[in-house]
Amino acid sequence: MSNVEVKPVKVDDNALSILFRNARTQNGWLDKPVAVDLLHEVYELFKFGPTSANSSPGRIVFLTTDEARARLLPSLSPQNVEKTRTAPVVAIVAYDIEFYEKLPKLFPHADARSWFASNEALAQETAFRNSTLQGAYFMLAARALGLDCGPMSGFDPAKVNAEFFPEGKWKVNFICNLGYGDETKLFPRSPRLDFDEACVVL
Amino acid sequence: MSNVEVKPVKVDDNALSILFRNARTQNGWLDKPVAVDLLHEVYELFKFGPTSANSSPGRIVFLTTDEARARLLPSLSPQNVEKTRTAPVVAIVAYDIEFYEKLPKLFPHADARSWFASNEALAQETAFRNSTLQGAYFMLAARALGLDCGPMSGFDPAKVNAEFFPEGKWKVNFICNLGYGDETKLFPRSPRLDFDEACVVL
Numbered sequence: 001m002s003n004v005e006v007k008p009v010k011v012d013d014n015a016l017s018i019l020f021r022n023a024r025t026q027n028g029w030l031d032k033p034v035a036v037d038l039l040h041e042v043y044e045l046f047k048f049g050p051t052s053a054n055s056s057p058g059r060i061v062f063l064t065t066d067e068a069r070a071r072l073l074p075s076l077s078p079q080n081v082e083k084t085r086t087a088p089v090v091a092i093v094a095y096d097i098e099f100y101e102k103l104p105k106l107f108p109h110a111d112a113r114s115w116f117a118s119n120e121a122l123a124q125e126t127a128f129r130n131s132t133l134q135g136a137y138f139m140l141a142a143r144a145l146g147l148d149c150g151p152m153s154g155f156d157p158a159k160v161n162a163e164f165f166p167e168g169k170w171k172v173n174f175i176c177n178l179g180y181g182d183e184t185k186l187f188p189r190s191p192r193l194d195f196d197e198a199c200v201v202l
Numbered sequence: 203m204s205n206v207e208v209k210p211v212k213v214d215d216n217a218l219s220i221l222f223r224n225a226r227t228q229n230g231w232l233d234k235p236v237a238v239d240l241l242h243e244v245y246e247l248f249k250f251g252p253t254s255a256n257s258s259p260g261r262i263v264f265l266t267t268d269e270a271r272a273r274l275l276p277s278l279s280p281q282n283v284e285k286t287r288t289a290p291v292v293a294i295v296a297y298d299i300e301f302y303e304k305l306p307k308l309f310p311h312a313d314a315r316s317w318f319a320s321n322e323a324l325a326q327e328t329a330f331r332n333s334t335l336q337g338a339y340f341m342l343a344a345r346a347l348g349l350d351c352g353p354m355s356g357f358d359p360a361k362v363n364a365e366f367f368p369e370g371k372w373k374v375n376f377i378c379n380l381g382y383g384d385e386t387k388l389f390p391r392s393p394r395l396d397f398d399e400a401c402v403v404l
Binding site: 008009010011012014015016018019020021023025036039040043044045046047048049050052054056058059060061062063064065068102105106107108126128129132133134135136137139140141144145146149151152153173174190191192193195197198199200201202 | 210211212213214216217218220221222223225227238241242245246247248249250251252254256258260261262263264265266267270304307308309310328330331334335336337338339341342343346347348351353354355375376392393394395397399400401402403404
């Protein structure tokens with residue numbers, strides 16, 4: 001017998017519902033603000049998600065004011081304007097095409113900077129793949145802390161980049177509204193593929 | 203007063219540790235099998251993660267036998283061979299370049315098939331971005347159910363595609379070992395970027 005507390009190695013059923021089963025892409029928002037402190041808490045979780053060579057190329061611009069959101073609205077597809085205008089926070093999930101400049105800090109045990117600095121195609125693919133992984137970690141961390149998400153790719157990336165990243169170092173990947181969802185604005189959940197349509201066991 | 207049980211809207215601290223704070227990319231595995239039933243459970247969670255137009259382009263080939271894993275080993279970078287050979291399950295996270303053929307089922311309220319069938323660049327970008335999101339949902343769902351992950355991009359994608367997807371419809375995105383990690387094989391955790399290096403609040 002031991003009196004060391006053994007923590008469960010699985011999350012509980014309620015967490016599975018919050019993260020996956022009951023979580024929905026929101027189309028409308030309750031009038032309830034999201035504190036900037038909470039965005040920091042979300043970051044302090046999702047930063048731990050794995051990326052290739054710990055490259056961590058994801059960057060996020062959080063739009064928290066009417067003024068900041070107004071800069072984004074002209075870049076959006078029409079059906080995305082109203083839900084983004086009214087979202088407490090809008091996250092522009094982006095990547096840094098020069099992410100490898102941080103590798104001497106992030107991956108100190110090898111010269112990982114040179115793997116990417118000398119190979120633009122590898123750097124671009126790594127930035128896109130890994131910032132996308134980080135975008136998913138970000139959304140699940142936000143849900144874990146009680147927020148709802150509304151991700152979208154219906155926007156003009158060239159316009160977003162010109163407005164927010166004119167220096168050309170960061171590039172938008174996708175956009176995600178954040179807040180507390182108005183469940184009356186939800187669409188019915190769409191079907192998913194069956195296991196056998198999406199997976200093969202060899 | 204009401205006797206309706208109100209469930210917490212946030213996950214508990216232990217779940218945050220399992221998903222993010224304590225989860226590590228594993229380099230070695232305990233001799234403990236992973237049941238195929240558990241892979242189904244993981245799928246039944248991660249399938250709910252959001253994708254663009256519910257397109258769900260992600261596909262996974264689970265390698266569960268020595269024979270199946272042996273087909274992958276020649277495609278791997280040398281440092282990835284031993285940990286993959288000994289992993290209870292290896293997941294080839296892939297995407298279906300003709301994912302849009304499933305959209306009449308997945309997105310029945312609009313002719314979303316035509317948006318992608320007529321635009322190869324959009325289809326390719328959507329498949330890559332959204333299968334990557336699904337790859338992240340997959341890893342976090344696996345962790346939520348007590349599994350450890352070992353994702354990697356150190357392999358030759360052309361060789362993997364030739365071996366597993368010769369018909370050319372599915373393409374590998376990344377590879378992820380699954381099992382119960384041998385913590386004695388862990389490297390020390392590498393640093394992450396500070397909030398202000400990765401995020402901007404406007």
